[in-house]
Amino acid sequence: MKIWIIGSYGIVSTTAMAGGKALEKGIIDKTGLVSELPWFEGIEKFAPLEFEFGGHDVRPLKNAYDAALEHWELNRHYDRNILDGVREDLEKIVASKGTALNCGSGIEELGKIETLESENLTLSEIVDRIKKDMKSFADGETVVINVASTEPLPKKSEYHETLDKFEKMIENDEKEFATASMLYAYAALKLGLPYGNFTPSAGSSIPALKELAIENKVPHAGNDGKTGETLVKTTLAPMFLYRNMKIVGWMSYNILGDLDGKVLSHRDNKESKVVSKDKVLEKVLGYSPYSITEIQFFPSLVDNKTAFDFIHFQGFLGKKMKFYFIWDGIDAIVAAPLVLDIARFLLFAKKKGIYGVVKELGFFFKSPMESDIVNTHQQFEVLKEWYRELVNG
Numbered sequence: 001m002k003i004w005i006i007g008s009y010g011i012v013s014t015t016a017m018a019g020g021k022a023l024e025k026g027i028i029d030k031t032g033l034v035s036e037l038p039w040f041e042g043i044e045k046f047a048p049l050e051f052e053f054g055g056h057d058v059r060p061l062k063n064a065y066d067a068a069l070e071h072w073e074l075n076r077h078y079d080r081n082i083l084d085g086v087r088e089d090l091e092k093i094v095a096s097k098g099t100a101l102n103c104g105s106g107i108e109e110l111g112k113i114e115t116l117e118s119e120n121l122t123l124s125e126i127v128d129r130i131k132k133d134m135k136s137f138a139d140g141e142t143v144v145i146n147v148a149s150t151e152p153l154p155k156k157s158e159y160h161e162t163l164d165k166f167e168k169m170i171e172n173d174e175k176e177f178a179t180a181s182m183l184y185a186y187a188a189l190k191l192g193l194p195y196g197n198f199t200p201s202a203g204s205s206i207p208a209l210k211e212l213a214i215e216n217k218v219p220h221a222g223n224d225g226k227t228g229e230t231l232v233k234t235t236l237a238p239m240f241l242y243r244n245m246k247i248v249g250w251m252s253y254n255i256l257g258d259l260d261g262k263v264l265s266h267r268d269n270k271e272s273k274v275v276s277k278d279k280v281l282e283k284v285l286g287y288s289p290y291s292i293t294e295i296q297f298f299p300s301l302v303d304n305k306t307a308f309d310f311i312h313f314q315g316f317l318g319k320k321m322k323f324y325f326i327w328d329g330i331d332a333i334v335a336a337p338l339v340l341d342i343a344r345f346l347l348f349a350k351k352k353g354i355y356g357v358v359k360e361l362g363f364f365f366k367s368p369m370e371s372d373i374v375n376t377h378q379q380f381e382v383l384k385e386w387y388r389e390l391v392n393g
């Protein structure tokens with residue numbers, strides 16, 4: 001299958017590419033891939049573990065190998081032999097120039113960037129270029145996944161409400177109201193390519209693009225990969241619920257380095273991330289305990305994100321107790337296999353005639369579109385059931 005990655009030179013993206021090619025070559029085993037669990041037996045008939053990658057980025061690097069090497073030298077997040085083993089494959093992947101329209105001040109941290117808008121193109125010309133790039137790569141087995149830097153929340157606008165209005169916005173070149181992630185999502189859905197949003201950016205989640213997905217009968221899913229502290233939080237919080245213990249306070253303090261951390265250290269870019277993290281406790285518990293969620297940039301950690309959590313909970317006889325945990329994850333290692341999983345499940349969905357928001361893929365996301373289920377245990381049951389019914393249907 002083919003995966004077109006928005007943000008193809010990022011650490012999650014290049015780790016997914018290296019991992020995907022290494023899997024194909026049998027250099028690594030399948031640990032970390034949800035789609036390879038026994039409950040999803042048979043998925044390889046719809047979405048084999050053979051990958052071709054392409055994508056958009058705004059950093060003018062030579063190819064995905066150079067990008068992967070840059071990340072590897074900073075993070076050493078996997079065995080160097082793996083990267084050497086897929087070097088030739090990654091050297092062939094050269095990203096097309098993308099757009100960073102309304103991507104916020106955090107984008108300045110990326111260093112030198114080259115964008116379509118700097119060529120003085122209109123919105124309609126930008127969309128045409130994105131579509132042309134995707135089209136020249138895509139076939140009937142292609143999925144688009146957004147793994148680009150997090151954008152700020154978009155400016156609220158009527159243009160996002162219906163497909164007609166969204167297309168008017170493009171026609172009238174109203175750049176102020178469009179963000180890059182919306183334009184990529186629009187292009188993908190317009191071309192009939194399934195779309196997954198691994199970031200908290202708007203992407204396909206605005207009503208206009210949901211309408212387009214239904215009209216064009218394309219499956220899509222998002223938002224924001226659930227990989228670290230939120231994964232632990234939404235797996236652990238149900239325990240308190242099941243034992244009828246009350247959580248009175250939950251503090252989460254996240255520190256991380258690398259580019260993602262740098263971009264998120266900008267207030268506007270961070271806002272969308274904190275919002276997507278805060279909602280989960282209320283959804284799991286049915287009430288909203290006092291909570292603090294902080295994300296701070298900590299350069300020396302590079303891609304090793306650390307989350308400190310403090311939970312204050314109340315049990316029988318009103319007694320308050322405390323629980324602390326520290327999650328020391330390597331962001332790209334927990335995220336990369338999910339990029340491959342989401343792409344495989346979306347292609348499976350497409351082949352089974354599923355379209356619109358695929359709520360059943362909520363298991364993979366922090367803010368699942370059109371679903372209030374954030375309890376990881378429930379989400380996993382929903383995913384298994386959805387797959388079982390479709391694969392046998």
Ligand SMILES: NC(=O)c1ccc[n+]([C@@H]2O[C@H](COP(=O)([O-])OP(=O)(O)OC[C@H]3O[C@@H](n4cnc5c(N)ncnc54)[C@H](O)[C@@H]3O)[C@@H](O)[C@H]2O)c1
Pocket residue numbers: 006007008009010011012013056057058059098099100101103107110147148149150151180181198199200224225226227228258259260331332334335
């Ligand atoms: N565990 C995780 O790492 C995790 C979990 C959930 C969500 N995410 C999200 O995944 C995204 C990528 O994370 P990362 O650590 O790989 O970041 P990164 O900074 O290493 O990679 C981002 C890449 O996107 C490119 N880019 C930025 N804006 C772009 C645009 N408008 N169009 C095309 N390319 C663009 C950058 O040049 C860079 O190569 C972030 O939005 C992050 O919040 C990551």
